[in-house]
Amino acid sequence: MDDELNALRRTRMRWNTPLSEAHAELLLDRMAPGPGDLTDFGCGWGELLLRAAGRTPGLRGTGVDTDGTSLARGRAAARERGLAAQVEFVEADAATWDGPVGRGLCIGASHAFGSTKAALDRLARVVAPGGRLLFGDGYWAAPPSPTALEIFGGDILPLPELLDAAAAAGWQVLHLSAADQREWDDFESTSRAALAEWLLAHPADPRAAEVREWLGRRLREYVGDYRGVLGFTYLVLGR
Numbered sequence: 001m002d003d004e005l006n007a008l009r010r011t012r013m014r015w016n017t018p019l020s021e022a023h024a025e026l027l028l029d030r031m032a033p034g035p036g037d038l039t040d041f042g043c044g045w046g047e048l049l050l051r052a053a054g055r056t057p058g059l060r061g062t063g064v065d066t067d068g069t070s071l072a073r074g075r076a077a078a079r080e081r082g083l084a085a086q087v088e089f090v091e092a093d094a095a096t097w098d099g100p101v102g103r104g105l106c107i108g109a110s111h112a113f114g115s116t117k118a119a120l121d122r123l124a125r126v127v128a129p130g131g132r133l134l135f136g137d138g139y140w141a142a143p144p145s146p147t148a149l150e151i152f153g154g155d156i157l158p159l160p161e162l163l164d165a166a167a168a169a170g171w172q173v174l175h176l177s178a179a180d181q182r183e184w185d186d187f188e189s190t191s192r193a194a195l196a197e198w199l200l201a202h203p204a205d206p207r208a209a210e211v212r213e214w215l216g217r218r219l220r221e222y223v224g225d226y227r228g229v230l231g232f233t234y235l236v237l238g239r
Protein backbone atom coordinates (compact mmCIF):
# COMPACT_ATOMS: atom_id res chain seq x y z
CA MET A 1 0.00 0.00 0.00
CA ASP A 2 1.27 3.50 -0.76
CA ASP A 3 2.05 6.14 1.89
CA GLU A 4 -1.34 7.84 1.50
CA LEU A 5 -3.29 4.64 2.20
CA ASN A 6 -0.93 3.62 4.99
CA ALA A 7 -1.46 6.98 6.71
CA LEU A 8 -5.23 6.72 6.15
CA ARG A 9 -5.36 3.19 7.59
CA ARG A 10 -4.71 4.21 11.18
CA THR A 11 -6.83 7.37 11.27
CA ARG A 12 -9.84 5.68 12.88
CA MET A 13 -7.75 4.11 15.65
CA ARG A 14 -7.64 5.81 19.05
CA TRP A 15 -4.42 3.97 19.84
CA ASN A 16 -2.73 1.01 18.25
CA THR A 17 -3.72 -1.61 20.82
CA PRO A 18 -6.93 -3.36 21.96
CA LEU A 19 -7.94 -1.00 24.78
CA SER A 20 -11.19 0.71 25.80
CA GLU A 21 -11.34 4.23 27.25
CA ALA A 22 -12.38 2.86 30.68
CA HIS A 23 -9.57 0.28 30.70
CA ALA A 24 -7.04 2.99 29.76
CA GLU A 25 -8.20 5.16 32.68
CA LEU A 26 -7.81 2.19 35.06
CA LEU A 27 -4.27 1.53 33.82
CA LEU A 28 -3.29 5.18 34.26
CA ASP A 29 -4.76 5.12 37.78
CA ARG A 30 -2.65 2.04 38.58
CA MET A 31 0.44 3.69 37.12
CA ALA A 32 -0.21 6.65 39.43
CA PRO A 33 1.88 9.03 37.33
CA GLY A 34 3.10 12.00 39.34
CA PRO A 35 4.92 15.18 38.36
CA GLY A 36 8.00 13.27 37.20
CA ASP A 37 9.03 11.81 33.87
CA LEU A 38 7.15 9.26 31.78
CA THR A 39 8.81 7.68 28.76
CA ASP A 40 6.77 5.78 26.17
CA PHE A 41 8.89 3.16 24.35
CA GLY A 42 7.42 2.49 20.88
CA CYS A 43 4.83 5.22 21.47
CA GLY A 44 3.28 5.33 17.98
CA TRP A 45 1.30 8.59 18.08
CA GLY A 46 1.43 8.53 21.89
CA GLU A 47 -2.27 8.79 22.71
CA LEU A 48 -1.93 7.17 26.15
CA LEU A 49 1.14 9.29 26.92
CA LEU A 50 -0.84 12.44 26.01
CA ARG A 51 -3.76 11.31 28.22
CA ALA A 52 -1.35 10.78 31.12
CA ALA A 53 0.13 14.26 30.58
CA GLY A 54 -3.31 15.85 30.25
CA ARG A 55 -4.40 14.59 33.66
CA THR A 56 -1.08 15.06 35.50
CA PRO A 57 0.23 18.62 35.87
CA GLY A 58 4.01 18.64 36.01
CA LEU A 59 4.42 15.32 34.21
CA ARG A 60 7.10 15.47 31.54
CA GLY A 61 6.42 12.98 28.76
CA THR A 62 8.77 11.60 26.12
CA GLY A 63 7.52 9.43 23.29
CA VAL A 64 10.12 7.35 21.44
CA ASP A 65 9.37 5.68 18.12
CA THR A 66 11.04 5.04 14.78
CA ASP A 67 7.94 5.84 12.68
CA GLY A 68 8.03 9.49 11.56
CA THR A 69 4.38 9.54 10.41
CA SER A 70 3.09 8.40 13.80
CA LEU A 71 5.38 10.84 15.62
CA ALA A 72 4.06 13.71 13.49
CA ARG A 73 0.49 12.76 14.45
CA GLY A 74 1.53 12.74 18.12
CA ARG A 75 3.19 16.17 17.87
CA ALA A 76 0.12 17.63 16.16
CA ALA A 77 -2.17 16.20 18.86
CA ALA A 78 0.11 17.60 21.58
CA ARG A 79 -0.08 21.07 19.99
CA GLU A 80 -3.89 20.88 19.62
CA ARG A 81 -4.32 19.96 23.30
CA GLY A 82 -1.86 22.54 24.64
CA LEU A 83 0.56 19.79 25.71
CA ALA A 84 3.49 20.58 23.39
CA ALA A 85 5.59 22.01 26.23
CA GLN A 86 4.89 18.92 28.36
CA VAL A 87 5.31 16.08 25.85
CA GLU A 88 8.16 15.62 23.41
CA PHE A 89 8.23 13.07 20.58
CA VAL A 90 11.64 11.73 19.57
CA GLU A 91 12.52 9.64 16.52
CA ALA A 92 14.85 7.02 17.96
CA ASP A 93 15.34 3.29 18.58
CA ALA A 94 13.60 2.38 21.85
CA ALA A 95 15.99 -0.55 22.33
CA THR A 96 19.00 1.73 22.80
CA TRP A 97 17.27 4.52 24.77
CA ASP A 98 19.33 5.26 27.89
CA GLY A 99 17.81 5.51 31.34
CA PRO A 100 17.22 6.00 34.05
CA VAL A 101 13.55 6.83 33.63
CA GLY A 102 11.09 7.12 36.50
CA ARG A 103 8.07 5.68 34.75
CA GLY A 104 7.75 3.86 31.45
CA LEU A 105 5.12 2.69 29.01
CA CYS A 106 5.76 -0.08 26.51
CA ILE A 107 2.59 -1.19 24.79
CA GLY A 108 2.62 -3.52 21.81
CA ALA A 109 6.26 -2.69 21.20
CA SER A 110 8.24 -5.52 22.84
CA HIS A 111 9.39 -6.51 19.32
CA ALA A 112 11.40 -3.26 19.27
CA PHE A 113 13.69 -4.94 21.84
CA GLY A 114 13.76 -8.29 20.02
CA SER A 115 11.23 -10.23 22.11
CA THR A 116 9.05 -10.09 25.22
CA LYS A 117 11.88 -11.39 27.42
CA ALA A 118 14.43 -8.99 25.92
CA ALA A 119 12.05 -6.05 26.50
CA LEU A 120 11.41 -6.98 30.14
CA ASP A 121 15.16 -7.40 30.75
CA ARG A 122 16.21 -4.18 29.04
CA LEU A 123 13.46 -2.07 30.62
CA ALA A 124 14.40 -3.41 34.06
CA ARG A 125 17.79 -1.75 33.50
CA VAL A 126 16.29 1.47 32.10
CA VAL A 127 13.52 2.10 34.67
CA ALA A 128 15.03 3.38 37.91
CA PRO A 129 14.55 1.49 41.19
CA GLY A 130 11.23 2.65 42.66
CA GLY A 131 9.86 3.26 39.17
CA ARG A 132 6.96 1.67 37.33
CA LEU A 133 6.37 0.23 33.90
CA LEU A 134 3.07 -0.30 32.10
CA PHE A 135 3.87 -3.25 29.85
CA GLY A 136 1.28 -4.26 27.26
CA ASP A 137 2.06 -7.38 25.32
CA GLY A 138 0.54 -10.22 23.35
CA TYR A 139 0.31 -13.74 24.77
CA TRP A 140 -1.23 -17.02 23.65
CA ALA A 141 -4.62 -17.30 25.32
CA ALA A 142 -5.14 -20.65 23.53
CA PRO A 143 -2.74 -22.93 21.64
CA PRO A 144 -1.94 -21.22 18.31
CA SER A 145 -2.50 -22.95 14.98
CA PRO A 146 0.47 -23.20 12.57
CA THR A 147 -1.07 -20.27 10.65
CA ALA A 148 -1.30 -18.11 13.79
CA LEU A 149 2.35 -18.95 14.54
CA GLU A 150 3.25 -17.95 11.00
CA ILE A 151 1.45 -14.60 11.35
CA PHE A 152 2.85 -13.64 14.75
CA GLY A 153 6.15 -15.53 14.98
CA GLY A 154 7.56 -17.76 17.66
CA ASP A 155 8.35 -15.22 20.39
CA ILE A 156 4.88 -14.89 21.89
CA LEU A 157 4.50 -16.62 25.27
CA PRO A 158 1.56 -18.08 27.18
CA LEU A 159 0.63 -15.76 30.07
CA PRO A 160 2.24 -17.87 32.86
CA GLU A 161 5.56 -17.82 30.97
CA LEU A 162 5.26 -14.09 30.34
CA LEU A 163 4.79 -13.56 34.09
CA ASP A 164 7.78 -15.83 34.79
CA ALA A 165 9.87 -13.69 32.42
CA ALA A 166 8.77 -10.53 34.26
CA ALA A 167 9.70 -12.06 37.63
CA ALA A 168 13.07 -13.28 36.29
CA ALA A 169 13.83 -9.74 35.13
CA GLY A 170 13.18 -8.49 38.67
CA TRP A 171 9.70 -7.02 38.23
CA GLN A 172 6.92 -7.17 40.79
CA VAL A 173 3.40 -7.36 39.29
CA LEU A 174 1.28 -4.53 40.71
CA HIS A 175 -1.64 -4.94 38.31
CA LEU A 176 -2.70 -7.46 35.65
CA SER A 177 -5.58 -7.21 33.21
CA ALA A 178 -6.25 -8.36 29.66
CA ALA A 179 -8.09 -6.97 26.67
CA ASP A 180 -11.58 -8.46 26.48
CA GLN A 181 -13.36 -9.64 23.34
CA ARG A 182 -15.11 -6.32 22.72
CA GLU A 183 -11.81 -4.42 22.99
CA TRP A 184 -10.26 -6.84 20.48
CA ASP A 185 -13.22 -6.61 18.09
CA ASP A 186 -13.16 -2.81 18.30
CA PHE A 187 -9.39 -2.76 17.69
CA GLU A 188 -9.71 -4.97 14.64
CA SER A 189 -12.73 -3.04 13.35
CA THR A 190 -11.07 0.37 13.75
CA SER A 191 -7.91 -1.05 12.10
CA ARG A 192 -10.00 -1.79 9.00
CA ALA A 193 -12.62 0.98 9.14
CA ALA A 194 -10.87 3.83 7.30
CA LEU A 195 -9.82 1.63 4.39
CA ALA A 196 -13.20 -0.14 4.24
CA GLU A 197 -14.92 3.24 3.95
CA TRP A 198 -12.33 4.42 1.40
CA LEU A 199 -13.05 1.33 -0.71
CA LEU A 200 -16.80 2.01 -0.70
CA ALA A 201 -16.11 5.56 -1.87
CA HIS A 202 -13.43 4.65 -4.46
CA PRO A 203 -14.42 1.29 -6.03
CA ALA A 204 -12.80 2.17 -9.38
CA ASP A 205 -9.49 3.45 -7.97
CA PRO A 206 -6.47 1.52 -9.35
CA ARG A 207 -5.54 0.65 -5.74
CA ALA A 208 -8.99 -0.80 -4.95
CA ALA A 209 -8.04 -4.44 -5.64
CA GLU A 210 -5.05 -4.25 -3.32
CA VAL A 211 -7.11 -2.65 -0.56
CA ARG A 212 -9.94 -5.20 -1.00
CA GLU A 213 -7.41 -8.05 -0.71
CA TRP A 214 -5.84 -6.55 2.44
CA LEU A 215 -9.21 -5.97 4.12
CA GLY A 216 -10.42 -9.47 3.30
CA ARG A 217 -7.22 -11.15 4.48
CA ARG A 218 -7.09 -9.20 7.74
CA LEU A 219 -10.69 -10.10 8.60
CA ARG A 220 -10.24 -13.77 7.62
CA GLU A 221 -7.05 -14.08 9.67
CA TYR A 222 -8.69 -12.43 12.67
CA VAL A 223 -11.83 -14.56 12.79
CA GLY A 224 -10.14 -17.73 11.46
CA ASP A 225 -6.72 -17.73 13.08
CA TYR A 226 -6.33 -15.49 16.12
CA ARG A 227 -9.66 -14.24 17.54
CA GLY A 228 -9.69 -15.69 21.08
CA VAL A 229 -6.22 -17.20 20.52
CA LEU A 230 -3.96 -14.15 20.71
CA GLY A 231 -4.54 -12.37 24.00
CA PHE A 232 -3.18 -9.02 25.08
CA THR A 233 -2.23 -8.29 28.68
CA TYR A 234 -1.53 -5.05 30.50
CA LEU A 235 0.85 -5.34 33.46
CA VAL A 236 1.78 -2.54 35.80
CA LEU A 237 5.22 -3.58 37.00
CA GLY A 238 7.34 -2.15 39.79
CA ARG A 239 10.93 -2.58 40.82
Ligand SMILES: C[S@@+](CC[C@H](N)C(=O)[O-])C[C@H]1O[C@@H](n2cnc3c(N)ncnc32)[C@H](O)[C@@H]1O
Nearest residue numbers: 015016042043044065066067093094108109112
Ligand atom coordinates in the same frame (compact mmCIF):
# COMPACT_ATOMS: atom_id res chain seq x y z
C1 LIG B 1 1.61 -1.85 17.83
S1 LIG B 1 2.38 -0.26 17.76
C2 LIG B 1 1.97 0.36 19.38
C3 LIG B 1 2.05 1.86 19.46
C4 LIG B 1 1.65 2.47 20.78
N1 LIG B 1 2.42 1.95 21.90
C5 LIG B 1 0.16 2.34 21.05
O1 LIG B 1 -0.19 1.58 21.95
O2 LIG B 1 -0.62 2.98 20.34
C6 LIG B 1 4.14 -0.62 17.89
C7 LIG B 1 5.02 0.59 17.71
O3 LIG B 1 6.39 0.22 17.92
C8 LIG B 1 7.17 1.01 17.06
N2 LIG B 1 8.53 0.45 16.93
C9 LIG B 1 8.90 -0.70 16.30
N3 LIG B 1 10.24 -0.87 16.43
C10 LIG B 1 10.72 0.19 17.14
C11 LIG B 1 12.00 0.56 17.63
N4 LIG B 1 13.08 -0.19 17.39
N5 LIG B 1 12.11 1.70 18.35
C12 LIG B 1 11.03 2.46 18.61
N6 LIG B 1 9.79 2.15 18.19
C13 LIG B 1 9.62 1.03 17.47
C14 LIG B 1 6.37 1.04 15.77
O4 LIG B 1 6.78 2.10 14.92
C15 LIG B 1 4.96 1.23 16.33
O5 LIG B 1 4.61 2.59 16.43
